[in-house]
Amino acid sequence: EIVLTQSPGTLSLSPGERATLSCRASQSVSSSYLAWYQQKPGQAPRLLIYGASSRATGIPDRFSGSGSGTDFTLTISRLEPEDFAVYYCQQYDSSPTFGPGTKVDIK
C-alpha cells in the first residue's frame, strides 16, 4: 500500500500570501491518480485537483497542482479568507489512500 505523507502539518499564513503544500508518496504514483481535497470544519471534503494538475469544476484558478512520481504540490497563489482549511492529498494505486492532511490556519 502506498503511504502518503503531507508537510507541513500546519501552515500559518496571512490572507493574500502564497501557500505551498507538499504531498510525498512512499512509492511512485501515476499522475493520473493524484488528487487534492479541501475540508472545512463541519463540512464534507471538496475535490480541488485531480490528475495531479486538473482543477475540478468550479475551483478558482488560484488553486494549482503540480508534481510527478513521489512528490506533488498544491499551491494557493493568494490566500482568501475562505481558503483556511485542512487539505488532503489522495492517490489510487491498488486502493485509494489519503494523506494525513495539512491545516492552513490564519497567522
Next chain:
Amino acid sequence: EVQLLESGGGLVQPGGSLRLSCAASGFILSNYAMNWVRQAPGKGLEWVSTISGSGGTTYYADSVKGRFTISRDNSKNTVYLQMNSLGAEDTALYYCAKDIRGSLPRWYFDYWGQGTPVTVSS
C-alpha cells in the same frame, strides 16, 4: 444539482450491524461508480468501499473486507453499505461520494454527502 443524503447511522454495540443508505439526486446514478469514505472523530479520511455503476464490481478496504458489503439499487437512486461485526475502530462519520466520471471508478470523488455518524460502543 447533485445531492447525496446519507442515513442509517447511529449507536450500535460491538459485534452489531448497521445498514447505511445514500439517496442520490440530480444525476443519473447508474452512470457513475459510487463510494463510501469514513472519517473517525478528529482524524483523517479513509476510503471504505466502491461499487461500479452497474453494481457488478465492488472494492473494499482491507480493514472492512469480509465485514462490509456495498450495494446499489439504481431504480431507487440509492447506494447502501451493510456493516456487520462492527468494532470500536469503525466509529466514524461515513460519507457517500460520487465518482468523478463514468460507471467504472476513476477514484476521484467530486460530490460528497454530509455524512452519517456511526458510533460503536457498549
